[in-house]
Amino acid sequence: MAKILLGGMEIEVDEDGFIQEPERWNKEVAEDLAKIEMAYPMSDDHWKVVNYLRNYYLEFEIAPPIRMLTKQTGFDLKYIYQLFPRGPAVGACKVAGLPKPTGCV
Amino acid sequence: MITVLSYLVIIFGYIALFVFIFGLTYRILGWARLPTGFYWGLYPRPTKWTFSSVIWKIFALPTLFTTDKQLWIAAIFFHIVLFMSVALHFELLGVHFGPEATIDPIGACAGIIALIAVVYYIQRRLGITRSKEISALATHFWLWLLLVQVGIGTYLRAFDVVAPEVYSAFAISVLTFKPTLPPPDLWFLFHAFIGEMYLFYIVFGKPVHSIGQFFSQYILAKPERR
Amino acid sequence: MVTEAKVKAVEGYEKTLERWLGNVTKEDVKKVLEMVGKIDKLPYPRLVKLYLDLCSYCGACAEECHIYKTYPKKEFNPAYRTSLLRSVYLRHFTLIGKTFRGLIGAKELDEKMLQEWFIRFYQCTMCRRCGVFCPFGVDNMALVRTGRVFISAALGKTTLDMGRGVDSHLSLGNASFMKEAVFKHTVKFWEEEIKEKKGWEVKVPIDKIGAEMYLIPPNTDFFHSLETMEGITAMFHAAKADWTMSSKIFDVVNYGVFYDDDVWEKIINMHIEEAKRLKCKILVVGECGHALKSLMMLGPSLLGAFPFKVKSVLEVTADYIKQGKIKLNKEANPEPVTYHDPCNAARMCGIIEEPRIILKVVCKDFREMVPNRDRNYCCGGGGGVVLETASHDYRVEVAGKMKVDQIKQTGAKIVATICANCKVELDHLITYHKLDVRWAGVHDLVLNALML
Numbered sequence: 001m002a003k004i005l006l007g008g009m010e011i012e013v014d015e016d017g018f019i020q021e022p023e024r025w026n027k028e029v030a031e032d033l034a035k036i037e038m039a040y041p042m043s044d045d046h047w048k049v050v051n052y053l054r055n056y057y058l059e060f061e062i063a064p065p066i067r068m069l070t071k072q073t074g075f076d077l078k079y080i081y082q083l084f085p086r087g088p089a090v091g092a093c094k095v096a097g098l099p100k101p102t103g104c105v
Numbered sequence: 106m107i108t109v110l111s112y113l114v115i116i117f118g119y120i121a122l123f124v125f126i127f128g129l130t131y132r133i134l135g136w137a138r139l140p141t142g143f144y145w146g147l148y149p150r151p152t153k154w155t156f157s158s159v160i161w162k163i164f165a166l167p168t169l170f171t172t173d174k175q176l177w178i179a180a181i182f183f184h185i186v187l188f189m190s191v192a193l194h195f196e197l198l199g200v201h202f203g204p205e206a207t208i209d210p211i212g213a214c215a216g217i218i219a220l221i222a223v224v225y226y227i228q229r230r231l232g233i234t235r236s237k238e239i240s241a242l243a244t245h246f247w248l249w250l251l252l253v254q255v256g257i258g259t260y261l262r263a264f265d266v267v268a269p270e271v272y273s274a275f276a277i278s279v280l281t282f283k284p285t286l287p288p289p290d291l292w293f294l295f296h297a298f299i300g301e302m303y304l305f306y307i308v309f310g311k312p313v314h315s316i317g318q319f320f321s322q323y324i325l326a327k328p329e330r331r
Numbered sequence: 332m333v334t335e336a337k338v339k340a341v342e343g344y345e346k347t348l349e350r351w352l353g354n355v356t357k358e359d360v361k362k363v364l365e366m367v368g369k370i371d372k373l374p375y376p377r378l379v380k381l382y383l384d385l386c387s388y389c390g391a392c393a394e395e396c397h398i399y400k401t402y403p404k405k406e407f408n409p410a411y412r413t414s415l416l417r418s419v420y421l422r423h424f425t426l427i428g429k430t431f432r433g434l435i436g437a438k439e440l441d442e443k444m445l446q447e448w449f450i451r452f453y454q455c456t457m458c459r460r461c462g463v464f465c466p467f468g469v470d471n472m473a474l475v476r477t478g479r480v481f482i483s484a485a486l487g488k489t490t491l492d493m494g495r496g497v498d499s500h501l502s503l504g505n506a507s508f509m510k511e512a513v514f515k516h517t518v519k520f521w522e523e524e525i526k527e528k529k530g531w532e533v534k535v536p537i538d539k540i541g542a543e544m545y546l547i548p549p550n551t552d553f554f555h556s557l558e559t560m561e562g563i564t565a566m567f568h569a570a571k572a573d574w575t576m577s578s579k580i581f582d583v584v585n586y587g588v589f590y591d592d593d594v595w596e597k598i599i600n601m602h603i604e605e606a607k608r609l610k611c612k613i614l615v616v617g618e619c620g621h622a623l624k625s626l627m628m629l630g631p632s633l634l635g636a637f638p639f640k641v642k643s644v645l646e647v648t649a650d651y652i653k654q655g656k657i658k659l660n661k662e663a664n665p666e667p668v669t670y671h672d673p674c675n676a677a678r679m680c681g682i683i684e685e686p687r688i689i690l691k692v693v694c695k696d697f698r699e700m701v702p703n704r705d706r707n708y709c710c711g712g713g714g715g716v717v718l719e720t721a722s723h724d725y726r727v728e729v730a731g732k733m734k735v736d737q738i739k740q741t742g743a744k745i746v747a748t749i750c751a752n753c754k755v756e757l758d759h760l761i762t763y764h765k766l767d768v769r770w771a772g773v774h775d776l777v778l779n780a781l782m783l
Contacts, residue, residue, distance in 0.1 A: 015491065016720045060513045067557035068520055081762050089554075090720055100720065101554065102495045102507050135380065142375035144632030145473060147462060148681040148705050162468070169466040172391045180466070229390075236390035238405040239414060241436030244388060309427045310435075311387040314467050321381045321468035 006032040016090070018100040022057070025097030033095045038085045046083050046095075048073050053096035063093050063101045110294040114301070115284045121301040128308035129316070136320050147325045159322045176229065183222035186215040190258065196269050197276040205269070209262050216259030223252050247306060254299045257292050267293050337402055340724035345450050347721040351491055352449040352482075355442045362485040363448075364440050367420060370477075374592055374633055378470070379477050383417050385467045386410055392461035392471060397708045397733040398454070409461045412451045413474040419444065445482075452478040453490055456730055457589065457714030458674040463705060475714075479590035489590050492718045497586050497594050504601055505550050505582030514581050517553050521561045525568075528561070529781070533568045539575035541610045546576050546644065547583035547602060548617025551751035552772070555758070559618050562774030562781075566648055569781050570656040574615070580605040583622040584751075588629065589715040599630050606639050613640045615647055618772050620675030620713075620750035627680050643676070645749055648777060649685040652692055659692050663779040667696040669743035670773075671734070671757065672707035673750030686749055686773050693780035698741045708733045710748075712756030727763040731756055735764050747771050 003010045004017075007028030012020040017036060019025060030050060034040040042050075052072055056064040066088050070076055077088070084091030089101045151158040161167065170177045193202065193212045202208065227248050230240045261267065271288045278285040287294060306312060370379055392409040393399045399407045406412070414436065421428030422437035431437065438444060455475045462470030483489050489497075496506035503509065518535045525533045536542060546567075552559045567574050580601050587595025606614045614637075616623050626641045651657045670690055676682040683704050690697045700707065711731025716722050734757075738746050746757055746768055757770040 060510075060516065062507070062509055062513055063554065065517055065520070065554050065557045067524070068517075071524075077758075087758075087762065090723075099508075100492075102492055102499055102718075132384075136377060136384075139371060139377035139380055140375075141377050142373070142633060144628045145375060145378055145470065146628070146679075147459065147470070148678055148683065150681065166466050168464045169391055172394050172464050176389065176391070233390065234403065235393035235399070235408055236388065239388045239390065239408055239410045241388075241434070243431070243435040246434075314385045314387055317381055317385045318467050321378070321385055324378050324381070325462070325468050325470065 014100065016094075016100055018094050019097050020099075022097050022099070025054075029097065030095050033097070037091045037095055039083060039091060039095060042095075043083075045073075045075065045079075049075065049080065049083060049088075049092050050096040053092060053098060057096065057098050063089065063098050107289050107291060107294065110291070110298065111287050111289070114287055114294055114297045115279060117298065117301050118279055121304040124308055125304040132308060132313060133316060136317065141324060141327075144327070145324055146327050150328065151326055152328070155323070155326050155328055159319065159326050162322050162326070163318050175225075179222045179225045179229075182218055183226070186219045186222070189215045190219065190255075197273050198280070199273055199277070209265055212262040213259050216255055216262060219255045220252065220259065223248060223255060227252065244311070247310060250299060250302070254296065254303070257296045257299070261292060261296060266290055333402055333404075334728075336724075337728045340728035341402065344454070344722050344725035347719075348450045348453055348490070349446055352446060352488055355445050355486075357442070359486055360440055360442060360445055363445060363481055364419075364423060366481040366485045367416075367440070368424060370420075373477065373480070375473070378473055382413070382469045382471075382474050383420050386413065386417065386469050387467065388414070389466065392465055392469075395460050395464040397458070397460070397711070398456070398730055401732040402729050406451060407454070409455075409471040412455060413469075413471045415444070415448055415451055416474050416478050448478055449482060449488070452482070453714075453716070454725070455714055456674075456709045456711060456716050458709035459678050460674070460706070460709065463678065472714075476590065480592060483591040484593070490715065490719050492720065493586050493589065493715045496584070496718060497591075497598075500582070500584070500586070500598055500601075501594075504580050506584045506586065507550050507554065507582070509550055509553070509582070511578050514553070514578060517557070518576075521557055521564065524557070524561050525565050525778075528778070529565060531565065531568060531783070533564055535564055536575040537578050538609070540608075542573050542575035543611065544572060544574040544613045544615045544647070545606050545609050545611035545639075546574055546615045546617060547581060547605075547622075548644075549584045549619035549622060549751040550582035551584070551619075551755065552617060556618075556751065556754050556772050556775070558775040558778060559772035562772065562776070562778035563617065563644055565778050565781050566651070566657060566774065569658070569783055570651045572647075575609060575611070577605050577609060583616055583619050583626070585622055585625045586715060586718070588621045588625045595625065595629070596634075599625055599634070602626060603630070603634070603637060606637070611639055613642050613647075615642055615644050617644050618749040618751065618754075618774060620673040620679075620752060623680045623682065624675045643680070643682050643685070643749075645676075645682050645685040645689065645773065648774070649688045652688060658782040659777070659780040660782050661693065661695050661780065664694040664745075664776050665696070666694075666744040667698055667742060668694040668745045668747055668771075668776065669698045669700050669738065669741040670703075671700065671710060671738075671746055671748040671753055672704055673748055673753045674707070674709050674713055676749055677707060678705050682749070686747070689773055689777060690747060693776045694745075696743075698743050700737045700741055708737060710734050710753040710756040711760070712752050717752050717756045717759075723759060726756060727759055731760045735760050735766065738766060738768055743768065745769055745771050745776070747773050747776060749773050 003012050011024055034042050080088050229236050267288050267290055275287045370376055388410050396409050418436050418438040419440045422439050428437035452475050457472045459472045499508045500506045522533055525531055585598040587598050623643055711726045711734055754770055761768050
């Protein structure tokens, strides 16, 4: 486990760069993570995805189904890949401060 | 030299025969006693003709035909002539497959085809990367030795160096545990000695595939237990 | 051609694998060697012993390996990969290996060799294509798995995300840290989806004791491919089937298949126990490859016959089509569709014709990939390789390259498959290589075509 500087704070991340202290996530942390994930600068659409993931996570402690994500945001999978080049599971979830999804995701 | 080699052929012959018979039995029992456990078959799988499909796979090598046609041709011819040559050696024990005049030319022809196949095998091990990079020194040794062995055998056949009655009498004397001295021909003695080495090699080396395949192909073709 | 990108991708993943194994000590080597000595105690000793004895290093397997053909280096040669195990066995457990050593290719197991084992065994996608083509019937995959089993049993080490998935599975009953509330919420969501798309009021029966069929999908489908779940649900609805799902065991994934027998047995017992509790007649495996292998083939052969049947959902749907129980409209899927045979479903379990029966009645234009069926190439993510985030570049650049070319050749716009692993890998391949194709589960297309 390593610590990296995100949003002016030292935050612990796992080996794929997912933050391990979800409660310390904020807008600045997200933007720094977005830089790593080639999703910077973040547009309203980026935030729409990130906020949706974040809210779902706070309720269910897990990432939502991709289908739910595309339906609630109105973006298709291709567009989400444009926003987050590493895709919804690795790219978007990381920026939204979720732990890494496990399983064949 | 000839005397030393003669005794060597006799003594080593007994050892080789012992190792061949008991070693091979040991190996076969070794496979047979282990449980198959996990069902590990492969589709498509014969529904009724498991046995004939296994035989087909072993003797016709249908998948090798798709993968590498050159190797398939070499393998098929090599094994046919190899079995022919080995079978012809039963005249050692007095079993004759035909008139004396035809056996030697047939044996010599088989030898020449085997030579070509072995040269191809060696060429492949040296020239084709995917084969070369995984060949151990021992593999090359046995292939080259096979070249020598088949070469001598073909020479013995072609020039009818030793009369069959003479070496047949020698072989029978050894097998009946009343060994007499072998015919004093250097090439013959070399041929016999190398042949005994191969009896060893069958048990420990790559030729076990001739027997082991029957087990392994059956595992893949075994009817399912669903 | 070996491009720089490929070299980088391979080196990157190799470094990661090395790190995952970590430092190995002499003690570790000894522990692993002890496991190698106990080959007879494995659940499948005969084939391991045979495969160790029989290979003659002819190189036919390399010609058929999707990884070697994309990147022809010695370390990717299937025979080399398994020779790592073979040479160690020779050196330590046979008389001639002890005597002649290097001359016959016997090698000592040391720290470096153990590292090599970990890297090479976890680079293989365990597709068994080389097993089909070996003239001696040697199945390299069985040896690769055995090597993984040795390392896992002796040192408890495996790849990162596979290990996490198993941790989750042993504590929560599924591989993705998913709780019952999430499952129920997701079910509700897909019921609504069916209503929107089809106008049907559908309820997913949950924990219905005595239902004829108990469906367990891989829970990847919940996250990654929910349309497949919608399709299966709608299909059961249209056929008026008596079925159920469980609120406890809703994940059929079993990573033990890839690397560890104890883990495998613990997880498959969860599935068996739950099927017994629900008193189902048929356990229906969703669109998943390795779970089929686990439940159809490995399970009954080691644990004895189950008191229920195991079927793939593909068989169920194909049967309904044959019996005329469901009506389908080809026009709903007008785009050209091709089908990717998952290795586990096709080569291992013989689910070969069923998806074709289905696709031919739900799609207007169905095209075969070449080669196909049991000779199909792996997607590049098999054997648990796709589970690792770190393996992405290796998968898209090397392991999945053959698949990309195959898909391109068909000219299809949709590539359908029936394995969750393959779907994720296809998703990555399509995105990375910018193919004008989309992936789908077979039941995604069934959903479009279903009529009441």
